[in-house]
Amino acid sequence: MNNGMLRIALSGVTGFVLFESAGFSYLGLLCVLAGVTLGALVVAGKPKVVGSHFFRLAVDVLLVFGVSVAGGIPFAALFFVVALSVLWMEDGTLAAAAGALVVGGYAATMLVLGARGLEVGVPLGVLGAFCAVLWAMSREIGQLLDNSRRSREALDSERGYSGSVSELALSFGPVLEVLDRQRVLAWVAEAARELTGARFAHVVLLDGNNHATSAAGDLDPSPTWWNPVLQEVVLRGSRHRGMLRQPERESAGLRGFLAAPLEVSESEHNGTVVVAGGNFDANDERVLALIASQAGAALSNSCESPGGRDFATGLPNRASLYGMLERELAGGAPLTVVCFRLEGLWSGPRETPRGESALREIGARLGEHGRTYRFGAQELFVVLKSGGDRRVRRFCAWVEEVVVREVSRASGLDLGVQCGYILADPQEYDAESAVRRARRVARDGERDLTGVREGGTVSGTEEPPETLDGVVAALLEAAAIRDRGLAEHMKSVRRLSRMIGREMGLGQGEIGTLSLGALLHDIGKVGVPDSVLKKPGRLTAAEFDLIKQHTVMGAGVMGQVPHLKPIVPIVRHHHERHDGRGYPDGLAGRSIPLLARIVFVADAYDSMVQDRPYRKGRTHEEALEEIRANAGSQFDPEVAAAFLKVAATLRVERFRRSAG
DSSP states (O other): HHHHHHHHHHHHHHHHHHHSTTTOOOOHHHHHHHHHHHHHHHTTTTGGGGOOOHHHHHHHHHHHHHHHHHHOOOHHHHHHHHHHHGGGSHHHHHHHHHHHHHHHHHHHHHHTTTTTTHHHHHEEEEEEEEHHHHHHHHHHHHHHHHHHHHHHHHHHHHHHHHHHHHHHHHHHHHTTTTOHHHOOOOOOOOHHHHHHTTTTEEEEEEEEEEEEEEEEOOTTSSTTTTOOOHHHHHHHHHHOSSSSEEEEEETTTTTEEEEEEOTTTEEEEEEEEEEEEOOHHHHHHHHHHHHHHHHHHHGGGGGGOOOOTTHHHHHHHHHHHHHHHHHHTTTTTTTEEEEEOOOOOOOOSSSEEEHHHHHHHHHHHHHHTSSSEEEEEEEEEEEEEOOHOOOHHHHHHHHIIHHHHHHHOOOOOOOOOEEEEEOOOOOOOHHHHEEEEEHHHHTTTTHHHHHHHHSOOBTTTOSSSHHHHHHHHHHHHHHHHHHHHHHHHHHHHHHHHHHHHTTTTOOHHHHHHHHHHHHHHGGGGGGGGGHHHTTTOOHHHHHHHHHHHHHHHHHHHHHTTTGGGGGGHHHHHHHHTTSSSOSOOOOOGGGHHHHHHHHHHHHHHHTTSSBBBTTOOOOOOHHHHHHHTTBTTBBOHHHHHHHHHHHHHOOGGGGSSSSS
């Protein structure tokens, strides 16, 4: 585009010079107009021929020759400008021809105008030397452009490989769930075929004289295990230390074979992943090697030990967890099984880079204190030798308050964590029930809510913990069915309340009661009519009076369950104000239960930052300022100060979902 504009400008200047001179002619005007037209075509980029540097230079030489002859003025400077196009010609022969054309055009111009001797020779020599320098520079520029092109191609190739690896990481997820050997083999074959672009893939696991196989692709013309060529490739590939390449090998209509060895750790098993029917490059080899490596780890699940590692984190997978628990519990050793449910890892598609990095870092930190396993997309398990309830509680608090907080700040993610643990007595638990129980405790927050002790009993009650889990789960499910946002809000208030309680130095028992009360604080809203609860506008006075009844209704429900009676004061009084202007009983100051005062602040914050149908939610900073401004009137000043201190170090926007 710049070249086109330059031509238009030079044509205009030349036309002005011709107009002012006595040698103006129609031929000169025609050449000037032709120069303007060429410039416009270059700017437009059409037709394609104007994109050729040599074509443009040839036309420029012709136009300068015509203008010079028509005006009787040798525009020598324009020949030097035209010669600059030589710089951008990558072909050396073409660049030399272009330089010769410029010199020849100038010589012809001077001869037609009648110039002779030094008047022609000196400028011609200078122009020739100038073109020679440009030709030499064009060689250097051409080399640089060639290097740049090669670098781009290499970068594109590397990006293609990275894309294949990312695709592999996502598609490897099903193997985390697999213990059956044949399903693992089937996945490996399909992944190898898809990611290398092969027409056919075959994976073979060898065990002495026995073997297991799986294939992917067009199976009709493809070789089977009994094909001698395939058997040879498999056997040679399994013994080969690196990649086995046979690009010229042909069998069953498939040309080109590539094989990578399968190594199943700590076993006598080995085998090969074979792809055929493609032009395989270095990237395909690297992808196939990665598949074979990960497949070897996954296949160990179905061989001697349920091992294997998670691709994204490098941690032992769920199969390893089950296998280890089965061995340890069968040996009669009691274990503490801890489940961590992480929140906020995946803000976009599953396995985002930031989420993967955060998960790896948390897993590495946990691994310093116990055997750590990746169980699901956002669950980690740690197995400890039983060392008492106090030790486990300290460990969980350290993970939540130190590890997750530090990783959250470093990664920029809004991370949260729920912890649940049990003492797995071999007389009471097998591997499956121990994992299921720990997951349930983490999911329902029972460790913090009710104080699960060693042996899995609930503090202060003879009732089995599963009963209490069922009651809490049923109440939460009822809230979610009525209004999904209500259930999410209740969970958010629980997390905020626990943070405030810890900041205020509450004991573990109080933290447990606070957590359960905060989790169920708005359960009475299940009994409020939809016309009021979901009204897309401000409530009337009568409707607001009806909403106020949710505290009384919720407390009434909690009072019907013996094990939930300790949280009745929280549910009933979480809307009492410090100045006595709250509801339902108009309590003031310290006559309001402390745990209810804490939930009130957490509830107010989460409600303020929510979007409502009739208003947009406030920002985090605006909500904090509102709490700060109303400390001592609406809110207990001590509780408000504790919340503001916690909120200053955490991006607590993660704790909001819906209205309160």
